Amino acid sequence: MAALPSPRTLDPHQAPSLRWGILGTGWIAERFTASLRRHTTQRIQAVGSRTKESADRFAAAAGARAAYGSYEALVADPEVDIVYVATPHNLHHAHALLAIEAGNHVLVEKPLAVSAAEGSEIAAAATEAGVFCMEALWTLFLPKYDVLRHLLDDLRLDTVLADLGERFAPDHRIFRADLAGGPLYDLATYPLSIAMWALGGPPQRVTASGTPAANGVNGQLAMTLGYADTAVAQLHSTILGATPTTAAFSAPECTIAVDGPFYQPGGFTVTWASGQSLRYDEPAGAHLAGLHFQAADVARRIVAGEIESPIRPLADSVALLEVMDAIREQVGIPLPGTPS
Ligand SMILES: NC(=O)c1ccc[n+]([C@@H]2O[C@H](COP(=O)([O-])OP(=O)(O)OC[C@H]3O[C@@H](n4cnc5c(N)ncnc54)[C@H](OP(=O)(O)O)[C@@H]3O)[C@@H](O)[C@H]2O)c1
Numbered sequence: 001m002a003a004l005p006s007p008r009t010l011d012p013h014q015a016p017s018l019r020w021g022i023l024g025t026g027w028i029a030e031r032f033t034a035s036l037r038r039h040t041t042q043r044i045q046a047v048g049s050r051t052k053e054s055a056d057r058f059a060a061a062a063g064a065r066a067a068y069g070s071y072e073a074l075v076a077d078p079e080v081d082i083v084y085v086a087t088p089h090n091l092h093h094a095h096a097l098l099a100i101e102a103g104n105h106v107l108v109e110k111p112l113a114v115s116a117a118e119g120s121e122i123a124a125a126a127t128e129a130g131v132f133c134m135e136a137l138w139t140l141f142l143p144k145y146d147v148l149r150h151l152l153d154d155l156r157l158d159t160v161l162a163d164l165g166e167r168f169a170p171d172h173r174i175f176r177a178d179l180a181g182g183p184l185y186d187l188a189t190y191p192l193s194i195a196m197w198a199l200g201g202p203p204q205r206v207t208a209s210g211t212p213a214a215n216g217v218n219g220q221l222a223m224t225l226g227y228a229d230t231a232v233a234q235l236h237s238t239i240l241g242a243t244p245t246t247a248a249f250s251a252p253e254c255t256i257a258v259d260g261p262f263y264q265p266g267g268f269t270v271t272w273a274s275g276q277s278l279r280y281d282e283p284a285g286a287h288l289a290g291l292h293f294q295a296a297d298v299a300r301r302i303v304a305g306e307i308e309s310p311i312r313p314l315a316d317s318v319a320l321l322e323v324m325d326a327i328r329e330q331v332g333i334p335l336p337g338t339p340s
Contacts, residue, residue: 004270004280005150007143012040012296016303019045020295021080021104023071023095025058028109028287029086032136033062035291042295045081048074071095075102082132082302085109088173089185090336093118096133100125105132105302107295110189111324112317114180114336119321123314132307134298135317137193139263141293147280148249148256151270152198155251160198160233162191162262165220165243174239175215180336181239182218184324188237190263191247193320195225195233198249202319204228210331213239218333225323265290 020042022029036042044064049055052069059067068074075083075098083099085092085108093113099106106126112135113119126133139145164187173179174186196202205226213219220238236243245260258268267281283289294312301309308314328335 001270001272001276001278004278005147007146007282008150009141009143009146009293010296010300012292015040015042015296015299017041017043018081018299018302019043019079021046021048021074021077021083022058022062022064022086023048023074023083023099024086025049025054026086029058029084030061031287032084032086032291032295035288036295037063038288039292040296040299042292042299045079046074046077071098075099075104080104082107082298084136088179088339090114090180090338093122094338096122097125100129100131100133103129103131105298107134107136107298109136111135111185111320112314113321114185114324116318116321116325119314119318123318126307126314130307132298132302133314134294134309134312135314136294137189137312137317138287138291138294139190139194140197140311141297142265142282142290143293144258144265144268144280144282148198148258148268151256152249155249155253156229157198157249157251158231159250160195160231160247161235161250162194162233162247163236163243164188164190164245164261164263165236165238165241166245167242168239175213175217177215177217177334177336178339182213182333183221183237183239184218184327184333187239188221188223188235188324188327189320191233191235191237192223192225192323193316194247194262195235196316196320196323199225199227199231199233201316202322203233206323206326206330208327208330210333218331221327221331223327259284261286
């Protein structure tokens, strides 16, 4: 290969402009709105929070026209085209259904829900209502991942390796069992999703083991996905410390080594069996440099009358949750209830 393919990702600035309603005013909502404002023509129309004070503060910073002290008021706003659900994992189900039942399109933070049963209910409700629905798996919308897709389509992989370990402040919600804490939903989403995406779908076998964090939530997970054609994904995720956060895809012809953090904008190296190697680079950057690509894709699809994105169809989100169900059962992580 003389050169790597170029990304086919369309210019996010050229996507039609939707009016977004932001449900929840936490860490990711702040970055999502900042990324949209910096890199697209999407409009932050309204914000809904459990408190009017938080909605007002967020609306002022994000340039939103309306601020509501309840999620119900947000989803009822006729000026909102699409609701972005940015609440803790075990509230995605309730809040996605709230938005869908009010007739809104919806982009739900990852993972779509906390079980395959919940995810399937969201998918069915969106299909029945005829509204667009997607899990916000932003990684797959990055230009880097389009180039990877192009390369992977011509390979038969044997092995995927990926890890995602991060340090958090002791008071972070990731250490709270009532908010579905532990690495599974926050971090393992990424290695599991890219492995399934690269290997062509759900695995035939899932094996997992884990160790608890000091306060009792799961602390780290070692996970293996096995495929009938003998391909294997070896994955790891932890909240006990930081890890390299790299990924590798290996086939007889070549190995693709993705720089850490593999799930954010950045680069990778392809090395062929001959020893030749080629490098892909894009400006590295965290959420602000990448969350907008998914939003631009969503806007294009909604204006085109589509109700899913082929880059992250709902069936893939539910398949991920089936694997997470298996991991939870094997490791003994209780199914989180819904917080008040
Ligand atoms: N795509 C990514 O890279 C990425 C990165 C981080 C997180 N996430 C996902 O985004 C979701 C939110 O994560 P986050 O880090 O933004 O969390 P966060 O900072 O804790 O924000 C969550 C927000 O949810 C609302 N909320 C409603 N009920 C709540 C309850 N019982 N307890 C706490 N908050 C409640 C709150 O907003 P109000 O007070 O305004 O109601 C809160 O600010 C998670 O599902 C996570 O997986 C994605």
